Amino acid sequence: xxxxxxxxxxxxxxxxxxxxxxxxxxxxxxxxxxxxxxxxxxxxxxxxxxxxxxxxxxxxxxxxxxxxxxxxxxxxxxxxxxxxxxxxxxxxxxxxxxxxxxxxxxxxxxxxxxxxxxxxxxxxxxxxxxxxxxxxxxxxxxxxxxxxxxxxxxxxx
Numbered sequence: 001x002x003x004x005x006x007x008x009x010x011x012x013x014x015x016x017x018x019x020x021x022x023x024x025x026x027x028x029x030x031x032x033x034x035x036x037x038x039x040x041x042x043x044x045x046x047x048x049x050x051x052x053x054x055x056x057x058x059x060x061x062x063x064x065x066x067x068x069x070x071x072x073x074x075x076x077x078x079x080x081x082x083x084x085x086x087x088x089x090x091x092x093x094x095x096x097x098x099x100x101x102x103x104x105x106x107x108x109x110x111x112x113x114x115x116x117x118x119x120x121x122x123x124x125x126x127x128x129x130x131x132x133x134x135x136x137x138x139x140x141x142x143x144x145x146x147x148x149x150x151x152x153x154x155x156x157x
Contacts, residue, residue, distance in 0.1 A: 003044070005091035008084055010044040013055060017045050020052045029077035033113050035138035046075060046088050053079050056088055058096060068104045068150075069096045085119040090157060093123060097153045104152055110135065111145040124157040125149040 003010040013021070018040050025036050037043070046054040054075035061068050071092060075085055089107070096102045107125055109116040111134075117127075127149055134146030 005087040009047040013040040069102045086122040111147045125151045
């Protein structure tokens with residue numbers, strides 16, 4: 001599988017990508033929100049100008065009564081604020097809607113992660129509500145709030 005955005009390409013994480021992604025997820029700006037994954041199986045590498053700059057993953061609820069998909073992403077700090085995050089999320093969101101048939105997508109950044117929240121808003125995600133004590137911060141071992149955001153298929157930018 002290979003998905004092309006305006007500036008990025010998404011493809012399955014390949015041999016050799018894990019070492020790059022380990023460095024990215026340990027950058028202070030990324031580590032503030034992500035703990036290092038146990039493995040990168042099932043993730044898609046985010047490739048910009050031939051370089052792996054992050055990863056994105058999705059999960060799917062396939063029960064017909066509750067069908068939806070969720071998205072998580074991290075990018076190297078060198079490319080924060082350049083629109084690559086929105087391009088990446090939008091690219092995967094379009095695939096999840098058009099190819100996988102989802103009518104609703106969710107994303108759940110830390111409530112304090114204002115940069116991520118702005119990025120997801122650019123794609124069309126809307127705040128639904130605060131999830132109190134939602135995620136355990138791996139650096140502080142403190143439970144912190146998350147923001148549930150969702151996007152309906154007909155709202156996709």
